[in-house]
Amino acid sequence: KAGVTQTPRYLIKTRGQQVTLSCSPISGHRSVSWYQQTPGQGLQFLFEYFSETQRNKGNFPGRFSGRQFSNSRSEMNVSTLELGDSALYLCASSLERSWETQYFGPGTRLLVL
Amino acid sequence: AQSVTQPDIHITVSEGASLELRCNYSYGATPYLFWYVQSPGQGLQLLLKYFSGDTLVQGIKGFEAEFKRSQSSFNLRKPSVHWSDAAEYFCAVGAKNTGNQFYFGTGTSLTVIP
Numbered sequence: 001k002a003g004v005t006q007t008p009r010y011l012i013k014t015r016g017q018q019v020t021l022s023c024s025p026i027s028g029h030r031s032v033s034w035y036q037q038t039p040g041q042g043l044q045f046l047f048e049y050f051s052e053t054q055r056n057k058g059n060f061p062g063r064f065s066g067r068q069f070s071n072s073r074s075e076m077n078v079s080t081l082e083l084g085d086s087a088l089y090l091c092a093s094s095l096e097r098s099w100e101t102q103y104f105g106p107g108t109r110l111l112v113l
Numbered sequence: 114a115q116s117v118t119q120p121d122i123h124i125t126v127s128e129g130a131s132l133e134l135r136c137n138y139s140y141g142a143t144p145y146l147f148w149y150v151q152s153p154g155q156g157l158q159l160l161l162k163y164f165s166g167d168t169l170v171q172g173i174k175g176f177e178a179e180f181k182r183s184q185s186s187f188n189l190r191k192p193s194v195h196w197s198d199a200a201e202y203f204c205a206v207g208a209k210n211t212g213n214q215f216y217f218g219t220g221t222s223l224t225v226i227p
Contacts, residue, residue, distance in 0.1 A: 004156075033215065043203065043217040056214055090156055092215075099145055099207030102215055104156040 001027055004093050004105035011110045018079040021108045025072050025093030031055075032074040033098050034066060037088040037107070046089075048098045049074050056098060078110075086112045115140050115208045119218035126194050127226045134189040134221050136204030145207030146187040148178055151220075152200045160202075163187065174198070199225045 005024045013019050025032050033056075034046040045058035049068035066076040072093075078085055088109050092102035116139045126132055138144055145164050149157040161172025168180040178189045187204060204218040 006156075042219045045214060048214070088154075092157075097209075098214055099209045101147070101159060101162055101207075103159065104149070106156040107154075109154070 006105040023091030029093035031094045035090040117218040123222045125224040132191045147205040149203045
């Protein structure tokens with residue numbers, strides 16, 4: 001089976017812009033979670049989607065949003081980018097439940113200038 | 114509240130030496146426990162997991178971990194470290210009953226000296 005894929009792998013944006021990141025889960029996996037990883041804050045949970053519905057949400061501002069499509073692919077969007085949004089954004093998929101084994105993609109490295 | 118603690122921010126070991134990375138968790142029920150490894154700029158790779166049963170679990174790359182309920186610990190071990198094991202290691206708890214989320218520790222960075 002193919003693993004979790006994320007596109008693009010690298011992005012450079014400027015403050016105020018918006019960005020959309022994409023994640024394709026492992027085939028058959030229906031739960032997709034997103035994480036932000038920074039050197040200072042470590043791994044922080046953004047949100048989890050299951051069956052096109054947001055099932056859990058972390059403590060991030062409303063500028064961070066996401067969605068999931070009927071084929072379980074997921075996108076996350078960050079509007080009005082700030083310098084502090086520079087991070088590695090990781091997507092993980094699991095079969096049904098987010099507390100089961102999560103399999104991670106390689107991440108999208110976002111740099112905000 | 115659920116939490117995962119990795120008390121060692123950074124560990125340095127010589128190649129061939131044994132390794133133990135510590136992980137303590139706080140969770141009301143029997144947790145689902147995981148260890149992941151991350152190479153620089155990469156995603157997280159699952160090393161091993163514990164759901165139930167035998168408290169000593171074997172993983173990939175020669176790693177093993179032992180669940181000790183009395184100590185709320187899930188320490189990762191390897192008898193002989195290779196230079197390629199240098200990476201960041203994360204312990205995680207899958208919280209089935211509360212919040213339905215995954216909780217990660219802050220990670221332990223491993224340096225291997227030739």
